[in-house]
Amino acid sequence: MSAAPSLPVRALAALGRPVVAAARATLELWGVLIGTLAGIIRSYGKGGRRPRGAVLAQMYAIGNRSLVFVAVTLGFIGMVMMYQACLQFSRAIGDLSQVGLQFLRLVVSDFGPTLTAMMLATRVGAGIAAEIGSMKVTEQLDALRMSGVLPIDYLLVPRFLASIVMTVALTILGAAIMYGAGGLTAWLSFGVNPRTFFDPAMVQPRHLALGLIKAVTYGAAIPIVSGFCGLRARGSSEGVGWATTAAVVGSSFAVIALDFALSVGALWLFGGDL
Amino acid sequence: MIGERTLTLLGARAIAVTREVGGIALMTGQVLRALLPPRLDGRELVRNLHRMGNRSLPIVALTAFFAGGLMVVQSAPFVKRLGATSLAGWAAGYAVLREIGPILIGLMFSGRVGANNTAELGTMTVTEQLDGLRALAIDPIRYLIVPRVLAMLIMLTALTIIGDLVALVGAAVVAYLVLDIDWRTMYFSFADNLTPHDFFHGVYKSVAFGAAIALTSCYFGVTVKGGAVGVGRAVNAAVVAAAVSIMLLDFFITYATA
Amino acid sequence: MIELRDVGVELGGATLLRGVSLAVPAGARLGVIGPAAAGKSVLVKVMAGLIPPTTGRLIIDGTDVTGWSEEKLAPVRARIGMLFQNYALYDFLDVAGNVGFPLAQRGLAADALGPRVLERLRAVGLAGSEFKQPSQLSGGMKKRAGIARATIAAPELVLYDEPTAGLDPVTTSKVYDLLRADHDASGATAVAVSSDVAGLVTFVTDVVFVYRGQLAYQGPAATLADAPDPLVRQFVSGALDGPLEA
Numbered sequence: 001m002s003a004a005p006s007l008p009v010r011a012l013a014a015l016g017r018p019v020v021a022a023a024r025a026t027l028e029l030w031g032v033l034i035g036t037l038a039g040i041i042r043s044y045g046k047g048g049r050r051p052r053g054a055v056l057a058q059m060y061a062i063g064n065r066s067l068v069f070v071a072v073t074l075g076f077i078g079m080v081m082m083y084q085a086c087l088q089f090s091r092a093i094g095d096l097s098q099v100g101l102q103f104l105r106l107v108v109s110d111f112g113p114t115l116t117a118m119m120l121a122t123r124v125g126a127g128i129a130a131e132i133g134s135m136k137v138t139e140q141l142d143a144l145r146m147s148g149v150l151p152i153d154y155l156l157v158p159r160f161l162a163s164i165v166m167t168v169a170l171t172i173l174g175a176a177i178m179y180g181a182g183g184l185t186a187w188l189s190f191g192v193n194p195r196t197f198f199d200p201a202m203v204q205p206r207h208l209a210l211g212l213i214k215a216v217t218y219g220a221a222i223p224i225v226s227g228f229c230g231l232r233a234r235g236s237s238e239g240v241g242w243a244t245t246a247a248v249v250g251s252s253f254a255v256i257a258l259d260f261a262l263s264v265g266a267l268w269l270f271g272g273d274l
Numbered sequence: 275m276i277g278e279r280t281l282t283l284l285g286a287r288a289i290a291v292t293r294e295v296g297g298i299a300l301m302t303g304q305v306l307r308a309l310l311p312p313r314l315d316g317r318e319l320v321r322n323l324h325r326m327g328n329r330s331l332p333i334v335a336l337t338a339f340f341a342g343g344l345m346v347v348q349s350a351p352f353v354k355r356l357g358a359t360s361l362a363g364w365a366a367g368y369a370v371l372r373e374i375g376p377i378l379i380g381l382m383f384s385g386r387v388g389a390n391n392t393a394e395l396g397t398m399t400v401t402e403q404l405d406g407l408r409a410l411a412i413d414p415i416r417y418l419i420v421p422r423v424l425a426m427l428i429m430l431t432a433l434t435i436i437g438d439l440v441a442l443v444g445a446a447v448v449a450y451l452v453l454d455i456d457w458r459t460m461y462f463s464f465a466d467n468l469t470p471h472d473f474f475h476g477v478y479k480s481v482a483f484g485a486a487i488a489l490t491s492c493y494f495g496v497t498v499k500g501g502a503v504g505v506g507r508a509v510n511a512a513v514v515a516a517a518v519s520i521m522l523l524d525f526f527i528t529y530a531t532a
Numbered sequence: 533m534i535e536l537r538d539v540g541v542e543l544g545g546a547t548l549l550r551g552v553s554l555a556v557p558a559g560a561r562l563g564v565i566g567p568a569a570a571g572k573s574v575l576v577k578v579m580a581g582l583i584p585p586t587t588g589r590l591i592i593d594g595t596d597v598t599g600w601s602e603e604k605l606a607p608v609r610a611r612i613g614m615l616f617q618n619y620a621l622y623d624f625l626d627v628a629g630n631v632g633f634p635l636a637q638r639g640l641a642a643d644a645l646g647p648r649v650l651e652r653l654r655a656v657g658l659a660g661s662e663f664k665q666p667s668q669l670s671g672g673m674k675k676r677a678g679i680a681r682a683t684i685a686a687p688e689l690v691l692y693d694e695p696t697a698g699l700d701p702v703t704t705s706k707v708y709d710l711l712r713a714d715h716d717a718s719g720a721t722a723v724a725v726s727s728d729v730a731g732l733v734t735f736v737t738d739v740v741f742v743y744r745g746q747l748a749y750q751g752p753a754a755t756l757a758d759a760p761d762p763l764v765r766q767f768v769s770g771a772l773d774g775p776l777e778a
């Protein structure tokens with residue numbers, strides 16, 4: 001028997017444990033990202049065995065599950081945001097002719113991709129974690145490994161590629177609906193002429209580029225974070241529930257943090273011209 | 275026939291949604307009836323509040339901080355171009371208090387606490403623990419659901435109030451770091467332009483969001499079918515339903531209080 | 533065929549296996565018995581390379597494969613079949629898809645695959661269930677589908693984790709008849725985990741007894757009831773009093 005560790009040692013250990021756990025989790029998360037990128041090269045590089053139709057099937061699954069969801073939520077939030085913006089503009093400036101221009105800029109470079117991705121983090125992220133997590137706890141992933149199949153290649157690579165494509169596609173749809181719903185609100189509630197509202201003069205290629213970069217980044221981050229959560233699932237139904245929860249929070253937060261990083265980066269690049 | 279199949283699918287989807295809305299309404303009724311007269315297990319409520327608060331405060335604070343900062347970053351090109359530094363706090367604060375704060379905090383709370391609640395109740399359902407309670411003549415609504423619903427409602431409201439504060443701090447910090455606006459300018463920009471009305475507008479919303487998250491998460495938890503796969507699916511359905519409810523309620527409350 | 537040298541496994545702060553040394557020669561049939569949560573499943577997963585040993589070596593066919601990457605292990609695993617304790621049937625595939633999966637992954641064309649799947653399903657008594665989903669099968673049918681999947685690629689070593697747990701006595705006998713017939717025909721090495729000692733000894737020739745992560749006994753199956761170790765004697769006889777702790 002060794003002597004009980006002294007108080008400072010125990011205190012350090014108590015403090016260190018969450019830090020070590022967090023560091024290990026971060027490392028594992030990067031491992032999933034690198035494993036997925038390597039998996040793309042393995043599957044689609046020379047001599048790779050690309051899973052036939054898997055990406056298309058995943059694209060269909062994402063679109064089928066999320067199309068109505070994204071359309072409804074972004075439509076409503078577009079109406080609300082425009083309503084609040086018009087209230088504020090008419091109180092402060094009294095002139096609503098600029099509202100459409102500014103709104104379009106914001107929708108294209110930020111709200112469209114970010115809010116669509118927030119919704120997809122909920123829908124797609126939870127779905128990926130639930131699927132992969134329940135396969136993990138029922139040993140289906142081990143069975144795949146016994147057949148010489150890497151679970152990341154087989155399950156995560158198609159979801160990763162499909163998520164990027166579909167996030168971009170749904171962002172375009174979501175942004176269009178949000179913009180349309182905003183214009184409708186400005187017209188019906190505040191009498192803003194749709195012809196002044198729907199004027200793309202303010203949108204520059206850099207806004208489109210920023211929005212596209214954001215959509216692609218979110219589309220990549222959501223399956224990586226959620227797949228990581230699913231692969232970590234332990235136990236039985238509790239483990240799957242935990243993984244699904246962690247995926248929603250983790251991928252939603254990833255979207256917010258990435259939005260912040262990319263927006264600050266763009267501001268630093270373009271300054272007041274953005 | 276493609277058209278026929280699509281119609282059948284749409285019809286099935288509509289029936290499913292109707293059934294879920296009906297189920298949630300039914301559960302709302304049961305919860306309200308269990309509260310009349312208000313006989314509730316105070317200890318269970320406090321235990322839930324403690325657990326949920328512990329679990330969600332860090333992520334909510336972090337989210338709120340970024341949300342405040344983000345709104346400053348979004349208004350930055352405007353502010354820089356016009357040189358109107360006194361506008362930065364106004365735009366960011368208004369957006370955060372009324373919309374972005376309650377919505378993002380609500381979504382995060384739904385992901386953290388609501389989803390967890392569904393997973394917990396779902397696991398209890400698939401392991402037949404709910405039937406076990408009924409066999410002991412304990413009403414699961416009163417014993418399990420009511421304390422959770424109340425706890426979520428109270429907790430989300432409290433978290434939104436805390437989150438508002440954190441978001442304003444986040445806005446000030448980012449304004450200082452990115453736009454070089456000192457904190458006094460930000461403070462006066464908040465103080466001169468924001469009204470209690472803006473603050474309460476967001477708080478009302480958080481109460482409604484809390485109720486929606488609580489009811490959807492409990493409903494999808496107790497209706498789980500089919501083991502681990504079923505629990506995962508229920509959690510997924512619950513967070514989606516909560517997100518839709520948040521957006522719809524946001525819309526109606528915005529218009530109703532205009 | 534497969535050898536463990538002083539293997540220890542630690543996972544999540546717990547010691548799951550300690551000092552396990554074991555050699556299974558080619559063509560042998562080894563039974564693994566022991567109380568619940570003793571580490572039997574962990575032991576066979578170590579053999580399959582699914583759980584890496586924390587200490588010690590894993591040697592397959594004379595090659596030390598300890599610490600190999602998943603990709604390097606793939607060709608080794610191609611020669612091993614495994615039945616998982618909880619079946620681990622893919623819920624995104626039907627029965628035929630599950631059984632044919634190991635061969636399909638090796639690029640076998642669909643027209644060559646079909647007859648082999650059918651032959652295997654007939655052998656395990658699942659003909660006619662090709663297009664059912666795993667969720668539509670009973671426990672015994674899932675076990676048999678798992679056995680068909682484990683053996684379809686003609687592996688040199690088959691690991692069976694609880695091939696008969698939860699089955700009725702008649703089905704249990706059928707499963708052991710099937711395993712005997714399979715291995716008599718193929719000559720493949722077998723490792724079978726079971727708590728049903730009476731059935732197991734009709735199939736295996738040697739037995740190891742796992743107790744709290746250690747090998748408490750190794751010996752021939754025939755003389756199991758007279759084993760010198762009181763732990764084993766108590767476990768086999770099902771006596772209530774003895775050194776065994778639940």
Ligand SMILES: Nc1ncnc2c1ncn2[C@@H]1O[C@H](COP(=O)(O)OP(=O)(O)O)[C@@H](O)[C@H]1O
Pocket residue numbers: 543544546548566567568569570571572573574575
């Ligand atoms: N992946 C794992 N991580 C941590 N502990 C595990 C893991 N797998 C199994 N265990 C633990 O190891 C012990 C032995 O498990 P197992 O080998 O499944 O027992 P059995 O002999 O019943 O098959 C159990 O206490 C179990 O909880």
Ligand SMILES: [Mg+2]
Pocket residue numbers: 572573574617693
């Ligand atoms: Mg076992």
